[in-house]
Amino acid sequence: FLTAEVFKAQAAKGYQLVHEVVATEQLDEQVQAIVEQILTTGPQASIAAKQLVADIVQAPEDLSERTSQLIADLRVSEEGQNGLKAFFDKQPAPWIKSNKE
CATH class of the missing domain: 1.10.12 (Lyase 2-enoyl-coa Hydratase; Chain  A, domain 2)
Structure with a gap:
Protein backbone atom coordinates (compact mmCIF):
# COMPACT_ATOMS: atom_id res chain seq x y z
CA PHE A 1 0.00 0.00 0.00
CA LEU A 2 2.98 2.30 0.28
CA THR A 3 3.88 2.10 -3.41
CA ALA A 4 0.47 1.36 -4.98
CA GLU A 5 2.26 -1.35 -6.93
CA VAL A 6 0.02 -3.63 -8.94
CA PHE A 7 1.05 -7.27 -8.62
CA LYS A 8 -0.23 -10.70 -9.56
CA ALA A 9 -1.80 -13.28 -7.27
CA GLN A 10 1.42 -15.31 -6.90
CA ALA A 11 3.22 -12.19 -5.67
CA ALA A 12 0.40 -11.57 -3.17
CA LYS A 13 0.97 -15.07 -1.85
CA GLY A 14 4.70 -14.40 -1.63
CA TYR A 15 3.95 -11.24 0.37
CA GLN A 16 1.66 -13.35 2.60
CA LEU A 17 -1.37 -11.24 1.70
CA VAL A 18 -3.31 -14.33 0.64
CA HIS A 19 -3.13 -17.95 1.77
CA GLU A 20 -3.84 -19.68 -1.52
CA VAL A 21 -3.87 -19.00 -5.23
CA VAL A 22 -5.93 -21.21 -7.54
CA ALA A 23 -6.89 -21.14 -11.18
CA THR A 24 -10.26 -19.56 -11.96
CA GLU A 25 -11.77 -22.92 -12.92
CA GLN A 26 -10.77 -24.34 -9.51
CA LEU A 27 -12.11 -21.42 -7.47
CA ASP A 28 -15.59 -22.81 -6.69
CA GLU A 29 -14.14 -26.17 -5.66
CA GLN A 30 -11.55 -24.52 -3.40
CA VAL A 31 -14.12 -22.21 -1.81
CA GLN A 32 -16.36 -25.23 -1.11
CA ALA A 33 -13.45 -27.11 0.49
CA ILE A 34 -12.67 -24.17 2.77
CA VAL A 35 -16.34 -23.73 3.70
CA GLU A 36 -16.57 -27.43 4.58
CA GLN A 37 -13.46 -27.13 6.72
CA ILE A 38 -14.84 -24.08 8.54
CA LEU A 39 -18.11 -25.93 9.21
CA THR A 40 -16.17 -28.56 11.17
CA THR A 41 -15.03 -26.02 13.77
Missing part, protein backbone atom coordinates in the same frame (compact mmCIF):
# COMPACT_ATOMS: atom_id res chain seq x y z
CA GLY A 42 -16.81 -25.46 17.08
CA PRO A 43 -19.35 -22.65 16.68
CA GLN A 44 -18.50 -20.96 19.99
CA ALA A 45 -14.77 -21.31 19.38
CA SER A 46 -15.20 -19.71 15.94
CA ILE A 47 -17.11 -16.79 17.44
CA ALA A 48 -14.43 -16.35 20.09
CA ALA A 49 -11.64 -16.48 17.51
CA LYS A 50 -13.34 -13.81 15.38
CA GLN A 51 -13.80 -11.62 18.46
CA LEU A 52 -10.14 -12.09 19.38
CA VAL A 53 -9.07 -10.90 15.92
CA ALA A 54 -11.33 -7.85 16.26
CA ASP A 55 -9.89 -7.14 19.72
CA ILE A 56 -6.33 -7.37 18.43
CA VAL A 57 -7.09 -4.90 15.66
CA GLN A 58 -8.76 -2.46 18.07
CA ALA A 59 -6.36 -2.85 21.00
CA PRO A 60 -2.76 -3.31 19.91
CA GLU A 61 -1.50 -3.90 23.46
CA ASP A 62 -0.23 -7.32 24.41
CA LEU A 63 -3.18 -9.71 24.33
CA SER A 64 -1.27 -12.87 25.26
CA GLU A 65 -2.92 -13.04 28.71
CA ARG A 66 -6.41 -12.64 27.22
CA THR A 67 -5.62 -15.15 24.47
CA SER A 68 -4.36 -17.74 26.95
CA GLN A 69 -7.42 -17.28 29.15
CA LEU A 70 -9.77 -17.49 26.17
CA ILE A 71 -8.19 -20.75 24.98
CA ALA A 72 -8.35 -22.21 28.49
CA ASP A 73 -12.01 -21.17 28.89
CA LEU A 74 -12.97 -22.64 25.52
CA ARG A 75 -11.15 -25.89 26.21
CA VAL A 76 -13.09 -26.52 29.44
CA SER A 77 -16.43 -25.33 28.05
CA GLU A 78 -19.13 -27.84 27.19
CA GLU A 79 -18.39 -27.36 23.49
CA GLY A 80 -14.67 -27.74 24.04
CA GLN A 81 -15.10 -30.91 26.05
CA ASN A 82 -17.48 -32.35 23.45
CA GLY A 83 -14.96 -31.54 20.72
CA LEU A 84 -12.09 -33.13 22.63
CA LYS A 85 -14.16 -36.23 23.37
CA ALA A 86 -15.09 -36.55 19.69
CA PHE A 87 -11.44 -36.13 18.71
CA PHE A 88 -10.23 -38.82 21.10
CA ASP A 89 -13.12 -41.12 20.15
CA LYS A 90 -12.30 -40.52 16.47
CA GLN A 91 -15.87 -39.36 15.88
CA PRO A 92 -17.24 -36.19 14.27
CA ALA A 93 -17.90 -33.35 16.70
CA PRO A 94 -21.57 -32.93 17.67
CA TRP A 95 -21.94 -29.72 15.66
CA ILE A 96 -20.90 -31.37 12.40
CA LYS A 97 -23.97 -32.34 10.43
CA SER A 98 -23.91 -35.81 8.98
CA ASN A 99 -24.83 -36.45 5.37
CA LYS A 100 -27.80 -38.45 6.66
CA GLU A 101 -29.62 -35.34 7.94
